[in-house]
Every structure is written in structure tokens, then in C-alpha cells.
Amino acid sequence: MKFYRSIYFLAIFSAAMVLINSCNTAVTPPTFVTMRDVRFAGIKGNSVHIKGNAIFNNPNAFSVDLVKLNLVLKSEGKDIGRINQDTLVNMPASGEFPIPITANLTFKEGGNLFNQALGLLTKNEIVVQYSGTATLKVVGVEIPVPVNTEQKISL
Template sequence: MRWHFAIRTRWSIALSVFILFLVIPGCKPKEDVQLRQIKDVIVDATSEPLLKANAILYNPNNIRMMVKKIDMEVFVDGKKAAVIDQQMKLKVPAQAEFTVPLEVKLNMKEIGLLDAVFAVIGGKKFQIHYKGTIRLQYKGVPFSVPVNHKEEIRIRL
């Protein structure tokens, strides 16, 4: 009789695990959140070189989510200039655009301080490449959305 109970318990556990594997993938939204553009790019060079910007994203799903973490590398003219590692709790509306503020400390050693100063004075165009992931959460289930966005900006004093 004990062996019968043990077999029934094992089958119950196996069935529960199987159902969990079917349900959890359904918690992820059908479509990925899309990075539309990065705007309002400001370089603040007063104390530490700091790049501030707003990432405009779009949630095509009919469900609300939460942005938990942004983990990206920023390349300026092909050189790694910064790493974005921001923790946050930002509500994402359903089927709407939303803004995520970015704040990045620039690595002037990689860019070259003198080159950067002359480029800013001359109004040079920079090729900015954002590459990494945005970590979101839906009903407690985390998932990542890849980001690979390039744009050209001109910085002037």
C-alpha cells in the first residue's frame, strides 16, 4: 500500500512540473518591447563626463509590465565609451510608448579626452551604438529584451 502512495505522489509531482513548464512560457508577452529612439541626448562635462538621454520604447502587447534593469554598453565611433547598469522599477503601459531615463558615465580614456574636446567644439557628429538588454517583468516572471540601436548625434557647446 505504501508503494502505491509513493507512485501516486511521484506522478503528481511530475504532472505539476509539466504543467508549470507549460504555464510559465505563457507569462512572457507575445511581442518584444521595441526601442524606437534615444532622444534628448545631453553631455554634461562639468565634473564627470556624463551622458544623459531618454530611451523611447514601445510596448505592443496588451499587458502592463515593469522595467527592472537596463544593462547596455555604449560605443562612440566604435570605441566602448560606457556601460549602463541601472536598476529601476518603472511601470510600462500596455500598447503605448514610454520613456526610460538613461544616465551614463563616459569613459574619456577610451574616447580620448583631447579628441572629444575638439569634436565638441567643432560640432562633430558621433556614431552612438547602444547594445545590451532591458530586463522586464510580467506577473513576477522576468525576461530580457535585446537592444541593438545605432544613431548619429552632433554635440555642440
């Protein structure tokens, strides 16, 4: 009987050690890489809508879920729009992946919407700064990942 208790204890101890070691896997937050396929999607009210793909890189050996994307867009130091998207997108493991987004550009700082939108669209390219957070869900836990980058967008 003592022999079976020893084997039972050893089995429980081994299982506990396996579980503890598997929980020590470090999660590296996915990073925002760039925007691709940015295109004009229309004007509605006082805002211009653009669509594109936000490209993220997931360096982990497991997939994670993107649940929110909240970004402020600036050009030439002026707040030109926001991306506020509540969505559930699965990010595959170990690689880059696109997330379709819609951005609403509002031109609040001086000038009218038409003149500012026309000014942006007549340039060959503009520099857009993205700042905010992407909220990821990893094993049921939400993790905010900071986004702070800029990119030249050809129009």
C-alpha cells in the same frame, strides 16, 4: 444530487478552460526605439555624464515593468561608455514611452579624457551604437530583451 455534481463539474471545467486560455497570451518584448533629449550633464573624475530619455515601444495590450538597463555605448568602433541602471519603471500598454537615463562616458582607448570629450562635443553629430539588454518583468517573471541599434546624435 447527481444534477448538482454535474453542474459543479461543469463550472470547475469552464473556469479551468478560461484560466488556461488566458495564460496563452503571447508576450511580445518591448523594443528599444531611440534616444531623445540627449544632453551634457557634467564631468566627474575621469568620466563625462550625459542624460537623456531612452524611448521604448511596448506593443502588448498590457503594461510591463523595466527593472534593469545594461548597455554598452560605442562610437567609431571604440567603447565610449556604459548605461547600467537598476530601476523600476512601469511601461504602459500599447505605445512608446520615455525612460530617463544617465550614461557615464569613459574614454579608455588612448588619448586623454579632455581631448576626446572635446572632440565629441565639437562635432555636429556622432553615431552611437547601443548594445546590451533591457530586463523586463512580466507577471513576476524577468525577461531579458536584447538591444542592438545605432543612432546619429546631434550635439
